[in-house]
Amino acid sequence: MFEGFYKYTEQIVSFTEKEKAIIEGAFTFRQVPKKFKLTEEGKIARELYFINKGLVRLYYTKDGEEITGFIFKEHLFASSYDSLLRQTPSIQTLETLEDCELLVITAKALEELYEAIPKMQVLGRKVAEQRFINGQMILSSFILDSPEERYKKFVAQHGDLLLRVPHHIIASYLGITPVSMSRIRKRMSE
Amino acid sequence: MFEGFYKYTEQIVSFTEKEKAIIEGAFTFRQVPKKFKLTEEGKIARELYFINKGLVRLYYTKDGEEITGFIFKEHLFASSYDSLLRQTPSIQTLETLEDCELLVITAKALEELYEAIPKMQVLGRKVAEQRFINGQMILSSFILDSPEERYKKFVAQHGDLLLRVPHHIIASYLGITPVSMSRIRKRMSE
DNA sequence: TCATTCCATTAACAATTGTAAAGAAAATGC
DNA sequence: GCATTTTCTTTACAATTGTTAATGGAATGA
Numbered sequence: 001m002f003e004g005f006y007k008y009t010e011q012i013v014s015f016t017e018k019e020k021a022i023i024e025g026a027f028t029f030r031q032v033p034k035k036f037k038l039t040e041e042g043k044i045a046r047e048l049y050f051i052n053k054g055l056v057r058l059y060y061t062k063d064g065e066e067i068t069g070f071i072f073k074e075h076l077f078a079s080s081y082d083s084l085l086r087q088t089p090s091i092q093t094l095e096t097l098e099d100c101e102l103l104v105i106t107a108k109a110l111e112e113l114y115e116a117i118p119k120m121q122v123l124g125r126k127v128a129e130q131r132f133i134n135g136q137m138i139l140s141s142f143i144l145d146s147p148e149e150r151y152k153k154f155v156a157q158h159g160d161l162l163l164r165v166p167h168h169i170i171a172s173y174l175g176i177t178p179v180s181m182s183r184i185r186k187r188m189s190e
Numbered sequence: 191m192f193e194g195f196y197k198y199t200e201q202i203v204s205f206t207e208k209e210k211a212i213i214e215g216a217f218t219f220r221q222v223p224k225k226f227k228l229t230e231e232g233k234i235a236r237e238l239y240f241i242n243k244g245l246v247r248l249y250y251t252k253d254g255e256e257i258t259g260f261i262f263k264e265h266l267f268a269s270s271y272d273s274l275l276r277q278t279p280s281i282q283t284l285e286t287l288e289d290c291e292l293l294v295i296t297a298k299a300l301e302e303l304y305e306a307i308p309k310m311q312v313l314g315r316k317v318a319e320q321r322f323i324n325g326q327m328i329l330s331s332f333i334l335d336s337p338e339e340r341y342k343k344f345v346a347q348h349g350d351l352l353l354r355v356p357h358h359i360i361a362s363y364l365g366i367t368p369v370s371m372s373r374i375r376k377r378m379s380e
Numbered sequence: 381t382c383a384t385t386c387c388a389t390t391a392a393c394a395a396t397t398g399t400a401a402a403g404a405a406a407a408t409g410c
Numbered sequence: 411g412c413a414t415t416t417t418c419t420t421t422a423c424a425a426t427t428g429t430t431a432a433t434g435g436a437a438t439g440a
Contacts, residue, residue: 062334069333082326085319091330128318129275135325136272140281142332143259143365144252147427167388175333180427182389337397357418370397372419386437395428400421407416 001029004052005103008075012126013119023120026113027103032096038078039094045083046107051076054100055164058092059172068173070134071097071161077127078102097165147176151184191219194242195293198265202316203309213310216303217293222286228268229284235273236297241266244290245354248282249362258363260324261287261351267317287355337366341374 002024009015015023027050032038034054039045041061049056056078058070069092072078083090084107105113113120141150151174155162161170171181192214199205205213217240222228224244229235231251239246246268248260259282262268273280274297295303303310331340341364345352351360361371 060330060334067333069330082323085322128322132275132318132322132325133272135322135329139325139329139332140250140259142329143257144250166386168386177428178388179390179429183427186389356416358416367398368418369399369420373397376419382440384437384439387435388433389435390433391431393429396426398425399423402421403419405416405418407414409414410412 001052002027002103004075005050008050009123013122015117015119019117019119022116023113026109027105030102030104032100032102034096034098034100036096036100037093038096039080039083039090039092041091041093042089043083044087045080045090045094047079048084048105048107048110049078049094050103050105051078052101052103054102055097055161056094056100057097057165057169057173058094060092066093066169066172068169070138071158071165071169071173073158073161077131081131097169142175147174147180148184148187150174151176151181152188191242192217192293194265195240198240199313203312205307205309209307209309212306213303216299217295220292220294222290222292224286224288224290226286226290227283228286229270229273229280229282231281231283232279233273234277235270235280235284237269238274238295238297238300239268239284240293240295241268242291242293244292245287245351246284246290247287247355247359247363248284250282256283256359256362258359260328261348261355261359261363263348263351267321271321287359332365337364337370338374338377340364341366341371342378 002020005027006015006020032054038047038049038056051072051074053074056072057068058072058078058080059066059068061067078094080090080092080094082088083092087107110124114124141153145153154170154174167181168178171178174181176184192210195217196205196210222244228237228239228246241262241264243264246262247258248262248268248270249256249258251257268284270280270282270284272278273282277297300314304314331343335343344360344364357371358368361368364371366374
């Protein structure tokens with residue numbers, strides 16, 4: 001249950017058996033079906049999710065359209081992060097793309113974990129930094145790359161998601177319409 | 191010299207006179223002319239800058255073109271943040287847009303300040319959060335808004351910069367060409 | 381197993397932005 | 411004060427993407 005979690009955190013900090021016991025007590029295991037909203041727009045995010053299995057996406061809505069901001073794979077922490085940080089209503093929705101197996105912790109329990117285990121501060125900071133860096137990479141790609149270049153990079157880094165995620169969701173994540181993405185794919189296969 | 195700094199930090203934490211003395215000893219005051227590169231692409235960012243006066247921009251280069259990622263005004267902390275966090279070579283350049291008056295602290299001195307004054311952890315975390323949130327706002331605008339909408343929002347939030355920053359730099363920050371921005375400005379004034 | 385829904389591609393036309401160049405005004409530097 | 415450089419707008423044409431609709435195949439659910 002915590003194998004994936006420790007495989008990930010071991011790269012950052014090592015926990016003793018005692019610390020692991022405390023950590024495991026702070027999380028709950030949850031199986032969630034696809035298309036389930038973990039955090040809704042307009043509501044405050046109160047939980048953080050470690051993905052053992054499945055996919056989760058973060059999206060915005062505008063004029064009735066859903067526009068994907070991020071897709072979280074296994075072994076990532078998923079959340080509507082700014083809402084979690086500030087405890088303000090989220091402008092995003094966090095929703096499962098597949099049936100998921102998650103390790104869930106509340107914001108409150110996380111604070112208590114920070115108090116109880118100082119090493120958690122390091123892990124928390126690393127997770128936050130990674131989150132910032134992910135956002136910077138996406139933003140710089142929007143700034144620097146054409147839609148076709150964004151698609152190419154996506155394929156290079158997350159090609160497996162083409163098989164798991166509907167293309168219209170990937171298109172919205174790349175900032176283009178499904179029609180445009182289809183044209184790009186056709187151009188690239190010629 | 192530190193008035194602006196404390197005006198900003200007082201919203202987050204209050205420092206005692208003793209703490210202020212330590213803080214002031216960790217920073218240096220620097221006057222920097224416009225078009226000066228504070229951090230260069232390919233180099234590691236080793237300093238953080240509080241802007242007392244002036245403007246600083248963060249930009250990327252691609253195919254010989256400079257594309258602006260952020261513009262820092264007075265009373266903000268400027269840096270090539272991911273390079274500073276990870277101590278890896280930056281993919282961005284940090285450069286002054288006007289003659290500036292900066293309070294400068296090195297990454298090393300900042301770490302020491304964190305050790306010496308626990309309240310600095312809170313400030314540091316808040317600054318990091320604000321940085322993440324800024325990035326999210328820009329990214330979500332790229333995702334959700336057309337170039338015209340981005341221009342409108344920019345004017346609403348930073349209209350003063352239209353007088354201080356060359357329009358071609360603002361255009362690149364908004365992800366469009368100067369010609370397109372000129373067309374948008376014309377359309378909006380009709 | 382079949383009806384319904386969802387997904388992906390394609391076509392036609394519209395809209396917006398990019399590119400290149402020109403010209404005028406403002407800013408800069410000697 | 412003047413020459414040079416930079417900035418900004420405009421124009422003409424090109425390119426890419428958006429929009430709408432249609433079609434066929436895959437997935438889903440009863």
